[in-house]
Amino acid sequence: MFTGLVQAVGRVERRGVQLLVTGCAPFAPLQLGDSVAVDGVCLTVAECVGDGFLADVSEETLARTTLGVKASRRGAVNLEPALRLADRLGGHLVGGHIDGAGTVMAVEALSQSWRLELRWNDPSYGRYVCEKGSIAVDGISLTVAGCSDDGSRFWIAVIPHTWESTSLHHLVVGASVNLEADVIARYAERLLLQAQPGASAHQAKPDVEITSDWLNAHGWG
Structure with missing residues (x-):
């Protein structure tokens, strides 16, 4: 998890099938397996390189985010290391999973x-x-x-x-x-939709209109 409080601005570029992220010195040292949010995308450190790291990326990540385009031109990226349990939550809970x-x-x-x-x-x-x-x-x-x-x-x-x-x-x-x-917001929506009588634990009802009357009738008033 992350907080959305950027600790450094670095650069991203392609290195073969991996991405090279540089500019992590403000929160170094990194270790193999660490998580770093790169423009909001949670990447795993596959190899430490200088003041940055190499990361493996899936086709899904490249298709859903801007990292592929930014890497092609060595673009600037926001960097944040993963949240530690003792850290202050100065922003909000960020998963590093881009919608x-x-x-x-x-x-x-x-x-x-x-x-x-x-x-x-x-x-x-x-x-x-x-x-x-x-x-x-x-x-x-x-x-x-x-x-x-x-x-x-x-x-x-x-x-x-x-x-x-x-x-x-x-x-x-x-x-x-x-x-x-x-x-x-995502979890609240799912819980509200699952609260309908007869709905199974794995069956959402996206066609329901959630109104104040609906909330009151289902114990959320």
Whole structure:
């Protein structure tokens, strides 16, 4: 698990069938088998190399995330080592398992912050987005400032420290980002759907409309 608090900005590039991630000195030393979030993607250290590591990646990871494209141009990536039980949870619980890609719709510099507007490429994930909720963007724990009715488009107020100490300042309109929804929202949805009378433990009911009346009738009021 991770917290979404970036500890370094490094680079990623292809090394044969593996990815080489550099720039891990701020949280070194790494050991074989350690987990590191790279732009929000949980990668396992297969070999330590200088101030970074080599990692094996599956076709699924390359297809679902931006790492393949970034590696082709030695792009900047946000880095965070795995959470230790004694660490402070300064962000939110981030699994390092990307749900899908998003697209930058607007980047606006304000007097004391930046307004970043994004959209899910798959709008169905918008159901996990709500105002003041948490979302991980390229591995960064951020708070949703507002969103469309279906949550597929949302915007974030980014403070100067986050803007300057992560890769966010590289973003431009049209850029792709890795998005991970709040895991608590995902589990809450599944528990609510499973609470229907007669539903089996392995059978979800995505066609149910969860309303305040439904919640009250099923003991969630």
